[in-house]
């Protein structure tokens with residue numbers, strides 16, 4: 001297997017492609033970029049291989065800075081920027097093959113499918129794996145397709161308000177009610193039924209003690225009774241599946257009470273509705289020592305809450321594009337070629353990177369680090385909560401941390417302006433924090449947009465975690481001051 005040796009273009013010229021960008025190129029880019037939103041920093045390179053810090057260059061001034069990234073670039077880079085082990089495995093793969101068509105079996109595809117079938121919890125173990133080289137939207141679409149195939153006559157999917165499942169035409173319709181703020185009509189709106197998501201911090205039944213992601217001990221799960229009506233026939237057509245995020249991520253780190261999920265399983269079994277978990281954000285050890293939040297519940301609460309299908313993206317590709325879905329072995333149906341294939345779905349590079357990531361996490365015990373650093377940061381945040389009335393709720397677990405910003409703890413009124421100020425001030429202070437998505441009404445009005453996220457790579461050190469907490473406080477203080485003097 002030969003090392004890379006360019007034949008036509010010089011090494012220097014090829015290396016320059018990714019090394020930097022000049023002001024003229026940036027100016028031109030502004031004319032040629034179709035998407036209106038992009039950020040004020042150009043990301044150039046990892047501070048070191050596998051670091052949570054990234055070297056950036058300011059779009060306007062050209063000034064360079066090293067920034068701690070608490071977004072992990074859409075919560076993806078579990079091992080930081082340009083991890084050396086993953087990159088080594090990928091470069092070995094690249095020397096052999098970079099692309100094969102979807103019907104081919106490559107070593108990476110076979111090994112990845114087998115590994116995922118071993119890692120997943122409960123009734124998914126030993127299941128069948130679907131892969132794509134794009135991410136969550138296609139994983140979710142595969143799950144929905146399989147639910148439609150498996151259930152024959154049923155053709156509606158139940159989704160939860162505030163959920164986010166992607167940006168393809170179908171997944172846009174499934175998400176939030178995002179279609180209320182797009183300038184095109186939603187595709188397949190009649191294929192989805194949207195019901196309220198349980199939200200213990202802002203309970204519709206006015207229970208007040210649903211804090212830190214736990215339900216109010218007094219509550220009687222009234223929220224489930226509402227959803228049950230739909231499962232048992234209130235939806236306009238027969239339901240094939242229910243799609244949910246165990247902890248709604250973009251929607252604001254809003255977990256389902258596990259007891260809700262137990263009841264959901266009972267009713268779905270009775271009604272023959274398949275349960276699909278979207279663990280795009282909560283799997284691959286982001287929430288601590290277990291592979292997925294489902295596994296965490298299984299091990300810590302002793303209950304099997306596993307779904308019929310589970311979807312993955314983000315960290316699962318080790319920093320390379322990859323999406324996956326696993327279906328329980330009890331679902332006997334498989335896809336025909338016309339039902340499912342895309343040109344690039346069978347990506348040896350993403351699959352190899354995904355396998356390398358799993359090895360690094362397992363051998364390096366990165367999951368345990370995630371749990372420890374998560375506890376360290378959450379403990380500090382709870383101390384800050386005593387001091388600052390604007391920290392309403394803190395929801396984890398692991399390094400999946402969201403902080404709900406409020407005008408004051410009593411009213412819980414969302415403090416959306418503070419989120420925007422903190423994101424901007426964070427960049428000025430060399431730290432990227434992440435936002436939740438705006439929460440919309442059925443007519444597209446923003447109700448709240450007030451959750452700030454701390455979700456750095458799982459490899460952060462104890463010192464990095466202290467830095468994040470110190471910066472969180474100083475950014476919060478400066479932002480409150482900025483808003484008061486505006």
Ligand SMILES: Cc1ncc(COP(=O)(O)O)c(C=O)c1O
Pocket residue numbers: 134135136137138140164165166167245249250278279280281313314
């Ligand atoms: C929970 C969840 N599901 C699905 C998706 C869609 O994934 P992708 O953007 O890779 O299509 C996302 C993306 O943020 C997500 O957070």
